[in-house]
């Protein structure tokens with residue numbers, strides 16, 4: 311009997327822990343620079359805009375629009391075998407950063423560039439949740 315293969319799960323480190331702690335609590339946490347006021351993502355130690363080491367964690371709106379997407383048909387990791395075909399999406403958040411995730415709650419053929427999305431959080435392993443995005447309704 312074979313053992314079930316699961317998807318790989320991110321391992322938070324000291325720099326990214328606030329992002330994952332927030333996701334676990336259903337909050338999208340991003341870094342915002344106290345020197346220039348610009349948001350950044352992915353997680354980093356210094357502001358990519360002004361290079362100041364003054365990045366602060368703030369709760370983001372969780373709202374954005376679909377910038378682009380691709381549909382994954384290949385099984386590059388056995389943990390994703392039951393998920394194909396799934397979308398890999400880039401979402402432009404209101405804060406001005408672009409995040410790669412998945413759009414959930416609608417069929418892949420209903421994805422439209424520019425559609426309004428909002429973050430939800432999916433438990434993907436013990437103590438790890440990830441932001442996913444669903445269409446804004448109404």
Ligand SMILES: [Zn+2]
Nearest residue numbers: 343346357360
């Ligand atoms: Zn800055």
